[in-house]
Amino acid sequence: METVPHAGEVLVGGRWQEATGEPYAIVSPAGEQPVAEVVLPSEKDAENALEAADQVGRRTWARLPVADRIAACRRFCTAMEARLDEIGRLWALEAGMPVRYSRTLHRFGAVGSWNAALECAADALRDDVRPSPLGETIVRREPAGVVAAVMAFNGPLVTTATKVVPALLAGCPVVVKAAPESQLVMRVVAECAEATLPEGTLSVLCADADVGRALAGDPRVDMVSLTGGRRAALEILDATKARFARTHLELGGKSPALILDDAPLDAVLKSLVPGATGGAGQVCALLSRVLVSEKRADELVEKLAGALGALTIGDPLDPDTRIGPMINAAGVDRAEAFVERARAAGATVGTGGRRREGPGFFYEPTLVTGLARDADLARNEVFGPVTAVQTFTDVDDGIALANDTSYGLAATVYTADRDVALDAASRIEAGSVAINTFGPTVTAPFGGRKGSGWGRETGPEGIHEFTELKQIVLGPGV
Numbered sequence: 393m394e395t396v397p398h399a400g401e402v403l404v405g406g407r408w409q410e411a412t413g414e415p416y417a418i419v420s421p422a423g424e425q426p427v428a429e430v431v432l433p434s435e436k437d438a439e440n441a442l443e444a445a446d447q448v449g450r451r452t453w454a455r456l457p458v459a460d461r462i463a464a465c466r467r468f469c470t471a472m473e474a475r476l477d478e479i480g481r482l483w484a485l486e487a488g489m490p491v492r493y494s495r496t497l498h499r500f501g502a503v504g505s506w507n508a509a510l511e512c513a514a515d516a517l518r519d520d521v522r523p524s525p526l527g528e529t530i531v532r533r534e535p536a537g538v539v540a541a542v543m544a545f546n547g548p549l550v551t552t553a554t555k556v557v558p559a560l561l562a563g564c565p566v567v568v569k570a571a572p573e574s575q576l577v578m579r580v581v582a583e584c585a586e587a588t589l590p591e592g593t594l595s596v597l598c599a600d601a602d603v604g605r606a607l608a609g610d611p612r613v614d615m616v617s618l619t620g621g622r623r624a625a626l627e628i629l630d631a632t633k634a635r636f637a638r639t640h641l642e643l644g645g646k647s648p649a650l651i652l653d654d655a656p657l658d659a660v661l662k663s664l665v666p667g668a669t670g671g672a673g674q675v676c677a678l679l680s681r682v683l684v685s686e687k688r689a690d691e692l693v694e695k696l697a698g699a700l701g702a703l704t705i706g707d708p709l710d711p712d713t714r715i716g717p718m719i720n721a722a723g724v725d726r727a728e729a730f731v732e733r734a735r736a737a738g739a740t741v742g743t744g745g746r747r748r749e750g751p752g753f754f755y756e757p758t759l760v761t762g763l764a765r766d767a768d769l770a771r772n773e774v775f776g777p778v779t780a781v782q783t784f785t786d787v788d789d790g791i792a793l794a795n796d797t798s799y800g801l802a803a804t805v806y807t808a809d810r811d812v813a814l815d816a817a818s819r820i821e822a823g824s825v826a827i828n829t830f831g832p833t834v835t836a837p838f839g840g841r842k843g844s845g846w847g848r849e850t851g852p853e854g855i856h857e858f859t860e861l862k863q864i865v866l867g868p869g870v
Contacts, residue, residue, distance in 0.1 A: 405444025448592025449565025537614025645801030667830030727776030
């Protein structure tokens with residue numbers, strides 16, 4: 393069993409206090425055995441966190457000069473970066489994410505994101521002075537207010553970098569509602585916050601959905617930023633609409649990889665395979681739909697099936713493991729149900745399609761072909777290691793197929809022709825389109841269209857998301 397610092401406590405306004413919820417056993421998804429026990433935060437703890445943010449954070453953090461906020465956030469991020477190896481190990485224990493995966497994701501995703509935010513914050517928040525018929529006008533970005541940041545289990549450190557750090561830089565006190573499955577990682581984040589941020593600035597609650605609902609419905613919360621699913625998004629919209637609170641929604645995807653005929657398949661697989669299987673498929677921007685022309689389909693399926701079948705599945709603490717377990721039994725059940733419905737409708741499973749025997753929530757990387765265009769598996773997010781292959785006749789048909797979904801988060805186009813790639817990228821309905829790689833990047837704005845949400849994270853725009861614009865008109869005599 394792991395020894396968990398502050399196991400019975402919760403970080404409220406930057407200070408540890410006794411948690412008032414129920415005991416919670418942290419269970420390893422890899423072995424299905426308890427690894428530690430903590431106490432869950434309750435709605436009372438959420439109330440205390442909001443009080444600290446409203447009464448202290450608004451009056452201190454929000455009023456600090458931008459340079460002082462940047463300096464404090466830099467200390468916070470430096471403290472987290474110093475503990476990346478520890479965070480990766482803890483994430484493997486509680487969420488089953490392989491240390492090999494976290495090493496890359498945290499270095500380039502989390503560290504890359506918060507470093508980019510720290511570097512651009514001063515310019516992003518600088519006053520803009522404009523002429524006007526009424527006199528010189530200052531356009532200023534002010535903090536949006538108290539932010540409730542609702543986070544999923546599948547990337548707590550990256551979401552801290554893309555959501556929490558930008559909100560803090562903007563001057564917003566933040567109450568984090570992290571997933572119950574993020575207890576160990578977020579305790580490290582909380583310890584780093586305690587050591588570097590002023591009182592009232594940040595609270596970290598790894599709690600259940602009831603705490604999230606309490607935060608979203610509280611009038612002291614000026615903005616709710618969610619990384620999660622559609623059901624949670626609809627609940628947040630219902631909870632905030634009466635007071636017109638701001639919302640930012642980073643939701644799921646059914647992202648296409650459009651492979652054009654001139655793309656060399658061996659090169660394609662280098663980014664397509666990790667882009668389709670990262671985090672055991674539990675990634676919102678996952679390339680879960682592979683679109684290929686009819687004349688190249690057999691070649692692609694053979695190569696991709698071989699690559700997926702060769703991936704090492706197993707202990708997430710083993711540095712050679714590429715595919716770890718899913719987060720829980722329900723996730724495996726969901727992936728299995730999608731594949732079985734596809735089979736029943738006449739689709740073919742090219743590789744995988746099975747639970748792994750023994751303990752752990754393992755599901756093999758799976759390739760499914762022969763799907764109808766409107767198939768459940770082709771249209772809806774599995775959130776597991778299941779990749780659908782569909783065929784098109786020409787480029788226009790491929791782009792139409794890429795857009796034939798209610799999601800619009802990410803996409804990739806594989807081709808050797810830059811002009812064709814840019815034209816395809818302009819026609820694909822997604823917030824992010826990569827060319828010959830798996831995106832997105834953390835230095836430019838990222839977010840969804842259609843059912844993948846609204847608003848943007850990362851880049852200067854990710855800081856702007858947590859601000860309100862104000863004009864100050866300087867009339868005669870000033």
